[in-house]
Amino acid sequence: MKKMDYDVVVIGGGVVGCSIARELSRYDLHTCVIEREEDVCSGTSKANSAIVHAGFDAHPGSLKARFNVEGNQMMGDLAKELDFDFKQNGSLVLCFHEEDMPALKALYEKGVENGVKDLSIISGDEVRKMEPNTTDTVVAALYAPTGGIVCPFGLTIAMAENACDNGVEFRFLTAVESVEAVEGGYTVKTSKGEISSRYVVNAAGVYADEIHNMVSAKKLHITARKGDYCLLDKEAGSLVSHTIFQLPGKMGKGVLVTPTVHGNLLTGPTAVDVEDKEKTATSAEELADLMSKATIGVNNIPFRQVITSFAGLRAHEDGDDFVIGEVEDAEGFFDAAGIESPGLTSAPAIGVYIAKLVAEKAEAGEKADWNGTRKGIVRPELLSKEERAELIKKNPAYGTIICRCEDVSEGEIVDAITRTLGATSLDGIKRRVRQGMGRCQAGFCTPRTMEILAREKGMKMEEICKNAPGSELLTGER
């Protein structure tokens, strides 16, 4: 039998792929993540609600229910181990009509059955006491104190870095063209050549059906379900403190209004099935739709303070559940497919589950020297004045502020570029340190950040990209 390049190839560097990679890194397995973009967290993982769902929404007995509740319970410890931003702010599902109360109670029952802790139904008045900006039309709500908010970039990047520090390789700008079963494993043909591996894990997001169908006769079908969002200025971030959902009813599924873990206000998503799995364009109709829906539950949303809008694609599988596990007719090929909401919440638990399956199959033991902790990028804004002054004394780069809106220093940007799996693009820097994510949307810091990236990577300014090649910011010298 020919020697394989890897024991495991994980296709996709989103939150699910990175979680699986990090869990695989516990075992004595030679693992590689391949990602078509220039960085991890570049697809659905970068454009979603950033919610850690409590777990009352999924049907009891479904994989969604199981992994959601498990993922929710893991998130707090994981945030400490891997040093990313997570807050358990609790969530409310608003009910607007007395006749919808049975549906609210049913949601409560489902949550209890799924194992969600501390759920309760509270009155409209109690809701307004907790959240003074909710509307008078709220008659009751399901309160889930275990709901939370997370930085999806932070979560994904932290898991990827930790995986890499524990020996997992990452290959970027590497798109899968075909997967073929061969003796003792698989050959993955990519845009950058062939890779052979004993096992393959499919975490390819909206493309997971296509990857799966390359090896299995039991076909999957994933629809890209687009959701548009509006992100508001931090000045609007304290409008609500909990994540506010609307009970699905006559008006459709409704949209959420939530603070983000960094203090902005986020509202969305819409839900429109799109043919094109690359269609992350927002549309005027959907943005208008979400803004009008958001105001049903929450008053005084200052849409004048929208700083950006964006769209993400959910990977909706026809069976309406996650598809997780070894594929029946493709031994050694594991799916993590159809991972739509609550995918972000579920990712840590999916990672543990899949990695165990693969390790058992491979009869791999755990590494003795595995280190599950990772230190994030130092954030001077969170330090005391004295600590911050000390930091600047040690490294003056922390004394140069590059992004004034988010208060990001040169030191942080250099760290984002030079650390494990460092950023190679402006978007990569943005997702690591929030440079350009504030109210001026990179108007001020773009030239300055480009200079730092060019300097640190020895690149020409004209080579600097927003994300993948083709997204160069400049078209030439003057």
Place this chain on the structure above:
Amino acid sequence: MTQHDIVIIGGGPAGLAAAAAARRAGVEDILILERDSCLGGILNQCIHNGFGLHTFKEELTGPEYASRYIKIVEEMQIPYKLNCMVIDINDKKEVTFINREDGLTTIQAKAIILAMGCRERPRGALNIPGYRPAGIYSAGTAQRLTNIEGYQVGKEVVILGSGDIGLIMARRMTLEGAKVKVVAELMPYSGGLKRNIVQCLNDYDIPLKLSHTVVDIQGKERVTGITLAEVDANRKPIPGTEEFYSCDTLLLSVGLLPENELTKGAGVSMNRVTSGPNVNDQLETSAEGIFACGNVLHVHDLVDYVSEEATLAGTNAAAYVQAGAEKKEGHVVPLFGENGVRYTVPQTLDTENMNDKITVRFRVADVYKDRYISVYYDGKRVAHRKKKVLAPGEMEQVIITKDSLKDCPDLEKIVICTEEE
């Protein structure tokens, strides 16, 4: 904690003129804090001419205009710190800043002059639908990359918004070899100066489409094209009027916003229309001893007026420091803009302690032809001046004299308005 008589935040045209005026008024201990690597602010990237006609009676480029004031500040040996970001000010007039040399430092000021300028409104604020590729720039960012860094930001360009920076950049990019296909403006009139429309668009045959906006942005990695549509009277796109333009760059010149995060941190009363602080006739904010001038107070059309306003702020801050605790408060009267006058700066004046002459600046809400600008003291019209054209892109002013107010001890309000006759 180190103490200074006057700390000026921002070393652009406003901060420089304020510093010079404060020194002339006799204050020795002044410190300018500038976040960029040189003084002069945004003028450094405005390499076109047209600056200084009022102040110096000659036509200068932005860097030349800035250098005149930098020279004055250097000759007066007014201290300044560069690469220095102020991160907090408070109502006790403590200023906290960060730089490489001093680290994180808090200093105590007797008076503060806010001169932080403004920033550009980004794409997100307009909620323009479509993709989010590379090649979408606010006009000022593109201007910096072109004029300071020396790069070409695009080859085929569409510009949304006819603010002055957008107009200037239409010409600039044309001169750099790019094809500027069209400038679209949401409103039925331009937001920029008339002279810029003539010199930057008409002279280069660049079409200006009024009442048009961008309804779609194409391109996954880099912009490949945008769709324009005409808008109705409610500024909503009219279906069927869409027109596609292939391009690799979309420049946005869709408004400027005074940069007042620090101001808000000091708990100062803000004005919803200007997005700047409310000030009295001394250009002092609601926090005693904190003054404001230039684009942080309200967005100006000409830098000459910034310098003039900042000179007043500097002089007044000096007087405040020199007076110590002897500040007098007399009869304070609010000013209101009505019937097409969107706001006034200042928002109040003290009829007893004001200077002999106060310039009240404002902008109008729409394009008006052959209208009067009138001033009312409690319903009594005291000034009435006909203007051939009034436009939102140009700042207007009226002068109020102390003398004219001496017979009005019980005055309750001053109204500035436009009138058809």
